[in-house]
Amino acid sequence: MKLYTFEMAPNPRRLKLFMQYKGIDIETQTINLGDKEQFTESYRAINPNCTVPALQLDDGTVLTDVISACLYLESLYPDKPLLGSTPLEQAQIIGWDHKVFVDGLAAVAEMLRNRGDFFQGRALPGDEVIEQIPALVERGQQRLHSFFQALEVHLVERDYLVGNAISLADIDAFVLCDFAGWVKESIPEGCSQLQAWYQRIAKQLGG
Template sequence: MKLYTFEMAPNPRRVGLFVKHKGIDLATETVDLTTKAQFDPAFKAINPRCTVPALQLDDGTVLADVIAICTYLDSLYPDKPLMGTTPLEKAQIAGWCHRLYVEGLMGVADVLRNTGDMFKDRALPGDVLIEQIPALVDRGMKRIDGFYQAMNQEVEGREFLVGDSLSQADIDLYVCLGFTQWVKRDVPDTCPALQGWRASMAERLE
């Protein structure tokens, strides 16, 4: 297997922290998004969606979604399970990962991809040219504010989002909070529970 990645970007980071926590030894290749290497013909032949992470299996099959990659690797390497051990945990973790992607990562992406030259005509991932919509920057900032407040309530008095052990849901929330710093935002002092939770996760994951 080979993992195509760009470690600092949020979706590759979700997988990177998963792999690190489980102690999986994977061959990796960096696809430098800053030079638009995701659009190189060689990588496009591997993942026509031009996104990372992408996990190419030994038979040539490619998994190009974080949840697909993590679910597959969690089944192959069951030690330190991160995708749940019971039907309820599996459902809750999948639900959290979806919620955090939609409410957290996409809120930041609204801001990041709709301003500046780096994402000019690349307002959405992939190979289709999509123009920026400046009005989405303000909406994204409001989404980030709402996300902080909602997550502060969710982690109040809780060590983990699901059950009594670390899961991919925790990794995804931790990555979301780091991603907000890309648009010069950080967890505000009005969210002390979330600040404390993030500090605790940093000790576990970094």
Template sequence: MKFYNSIGPNPRVVKMFMKEKGIEIPFEEVDLMKGDNRKEPYLSKNPSGQTPALELDNGSVLAEITAICEYLDEKYPGKSLIGTSAEERAETRMWTRRVDLNICEPLTTGFRFAEGLPLFKDRMVCRPEAAEGLKAIAQDKITWIDKLLAGKEFLAGNRMTLADILLFVFLDFGASVGQPLNSANANVVAWFERMKARPSAAASA
């Protein structure tokens, strides 16, 4: 297998996931700053022009971080970060979708339409007027998550899952691009520090 890596939060999610699982896969770097992800030969691997991507031994390519992580979780035995029962897997997927749609998407799009506009304006449709609203949506949902984390170690209770990795990486990214954590969200702040202390957090950065 080969992992197509780059800067940015999406590849980092998979790298942190792999570190937690103890998985080692050869990397090939894709230079996003030069736009190599938007031209050949990378587009033949992943027509969406996004990173990361995982090329399998049979030559097929997986994109989308949740699909890649779920594949790796099934492919490599040991500690599961998705779940070992139908109930656990459903709970992980529920939290992953909540985090992805409600926080990661508006947070990242808000960045692209504002601080990231010089880089993205010629690569995709950008609406700068929507940036502040998108950022506000992400912050509102972080506050919603804060209430749901009360009394819990992780989003799914005592299980650290893909959903936690996804949320941590994007909140860490947000803090680096002008969307810091609100200190009033004490449960999220404490959870973030627990995640940050994990060896996989530093190793995947």
């Protein structure tokens, strides 16, 4: 297998932390998004979507979504499970992971991609020209703040988003909290449950 990634970006970081926690070591090549290497012909041949991460399997199949790569790797490396140990936990983890992506990560991405020169014509990932909509910056901020509050309420008397152990949902929500810093947002001071949870997950992930 070979992993194409840019570790500082949020989606690649989700997969990196997943692999790091489970002790998975895969040959890796950096695709520098700052230099727009995702749009080179050589990388398009691997992933026409021009996104990272992309996990290329030994048979040539390429997985271009974090959740699909994690599901595949979980089946190969079941120790220290991150996708649940019962059917209910698995369903709840996938459900929370969906919420984190749609209500959290996508909200920050709206704020990031719809302002500034770097993302001119690239308001969505990929190589299609998508113009910025400045009004989405404010909407993204509202969505993010609402989601932080939803996490705060959910974490009352809970150590993790699902069950009694860290999961992919926790990893992705942890990445969200850091990604929010890219748009000068952070966990609200009044969200004590979320703050405590963040410190707990950071310690388990090694900071």
